Amino acid sequence: xxxxxxxxxxxxxxxxxxxxxxxxxxxxxxxxxxxxxxxxxxxxxxxxxxxxxxxxxxxxxxxxxxxxxxxxxxxxxxxxxxxxxxxxxxxxxxxxxxxxxxxxxxxxxxxxxxxxxxxxxxxxxxxxxxxxxxxxxxxxxxxxxxxxxxxxxxxxxxxxxxxxxxxxxxxxxxxxxxxxxxxxxxxxxxxxxxxxxxxxxxxxxxxxxxxxxxxxxxxxxxxxxxxxxxxxxxxxxxxxxxxxxxxxxxxxxxxxxxxxxxxxxxxxxxxxxxxxxxxxxxxxxxxxxxxxxxxxxxxxxxxxxxxxxx
DNA sequence: ACTTTACGAGATTGGAAGGA
DNA sequence: TCCTTCCAATCTCGTAAAGT
Numbered sequence: 573x574x575x576x577x578x579x580x581x582x583x584x585x586x587x588x589x590x591x592x593x594x595x596x597x598x599x600x601x602x603x604x605x606x607x608x609x610x611x612x613x614x615x616x617x618x619x620x621x622x623x624x625x626x627x628x629x630x631x632x633x634x635x636x637x638x639x640x641x642x643x644x645x646x647x648x649x650x651x652x653x654x655x656x657x658x659x660x661x662x663x664x665x666x667x668x669x670x671x672x673x674x675x676x677x678x679x680x681x682x683x684x685x686x687x688x689x690x691x692x693x694x695x696x697x698x699x700x701x702x703x704x705x706x707x708x709x710x711x712x713x714x715x716x717x718x719x720x721x722x723x724x725x726x727x728x729x730x731x732x733x734x735x736x737x738x739x740x741x742x743x744x745x746x747x748x749x750x751x752x753x754x755x756x757x758x759x760x761x762x763x764x765x766x767x768x769x770x771x772x773x774x775x776x777x778x779x780x781x782x783x784x785x786x787x788x789x790x791x792x793x794x795x796x797x798x799x800x801x802x803x804x805x806x807x808x809x810x811x812x813x814x815x816x817x818x819x820x821x822x823x824x825x826x827x828x829x830x831x832x833x834x835x836x837x838x839x840x841x842x843x844x845x846x847x848x849x850x851x852x853x854x855x856x857x858x859x860x861x862x863x864x865x866x867x868x869x870x871x872x873x874x875x876x877x878x879x880x881x882x
Numbered sequence: 883a884c885t886t887t888a889c890g891a892g893a894t895t896g897g898a899a900g901g902a
Numbered sequence: 903t904c905c906t907t908c909c910a911a912t913c914t915c916g917t918a919a920a921g922t
Contacts (some may be wrong), residue, residue, distance in 0.1 A: 588922040590883035597884095598922065633883070637922065676886085676921055706920080717887085717920050736922085 577667035579608045581746045582658075583738035584680045585640060587624055590633035594686065599624035600684050601640060603654055604738025606746050607662065615746070618661050619739040621648035625687075632780075633805075638736050652688040665694065670702040673720055673745045678702055685805040705749060710781050712824060713752065713759050715766040720744050727751045760830035768823050781834045784825065789842040791818050792876040795847065817850040 580720055582605035585600040591667045593729075605618040621644050629642050662668055672678060685695050698758065714726065720741060721731045729747065733740030752759055764780065768787060774780050795815050822841040825833050833841075850872045858867075 584922090588884085592884050593922085595922090634922080674921055680922095716918095719920065756912055777888065 756830040
């Protein structure tokens with residue numbers, strides 16, 4: 573399943589109402605997508621209205637939000653026809669990675685495809701190759717959930733095309749993806765600002781690493797300080813979460829996608845991350861034996877404690 | 883306007899410790 | 903043994919920000 577030929581970014585507009593509607597009933601009414609050829613960089617487009625089973629007139633809310641009118645749907649094809657056309661447009665389903673911005677588009681696809689008797693194996697082929705890019709972007713760059721427009725703005729870009737038009741939404745999601753892929757340095761600088769430095773990130777790589785080094789050492793202290801060799805289990809349970817908070821900030825430093833970070837900083841980030849994993853492991857072990865106290869191996873604390881004397 | 887998800891503050895509960 | 907007190911773990915609720 574390794575060789576991908578193309579990436580497809582897709583987005584649904586759905587029925588919606590301001591007076592409440594179960595997600596189950598929010599049928600797809602428009603499918604937009606862009607296809608990015610990995611070899612040539614060529615981009616092709618897909619945009620089709622979908623006639624929902626629910627034939628009631630669209631709510632004012634839905635019309636305002638999506639810009640879709642009842643007349644757009646009257647002559648539209650049903651889900652099955654549109655989705656089959658989508659699959660033809662995609663070409664090789666297996667050679668494709670699928671992306672959307674937020675998990676709701678895949679949920680929509682699964683619900684409507686099942687309802688309209690699209691073969692289960694087709695759905696699972698797509699699901700297997702699917703990535704919620706908003707989640708990846710959150711983990712690697714932005715920390716919190718952001719909208720497509722906000723994500724673009726982080727790179728100094730503007731949304732192109734109509735908002736709430738699924739083809740343009742998909743196209744702009746692709747643009748974010750390409751920034752993310754091709755600009756690892758800029759992405760890591762944004763990540764630093766969002767995850768670690770609340771204020772501006774220094775311009776100079778040396779200064780960044782110095783500042784990062786300070787933070788790492790500070791947090792290494794913070795994490796090891798409260799731990800003595802023997803600790804009560806219930807206290808450990810209490811500090812697990814705050815320690816996780818501190819440590820997970822550095823996962824992207826450890827990953828070092830941009831190569832921006834010094835060997836030393838990556839090493840310390842690694843110490844912090846493995847310290848947290850060891851902590852969890854030790855906790856689990858002691859928990860199995862219903863132990864009331866917990867004993868940490870010295871090797872676990874050593875790498876972090878040493879930092880204090882540098 | 884409502885859903886979903888995540889998070890933090892405040893309220894509630896349950897068990898341990900200590901006094902009579 | 904019983905009752906009170908206290909702390910910590912858990913729950914609940916509200917907010918905020920995506921999504922339509």
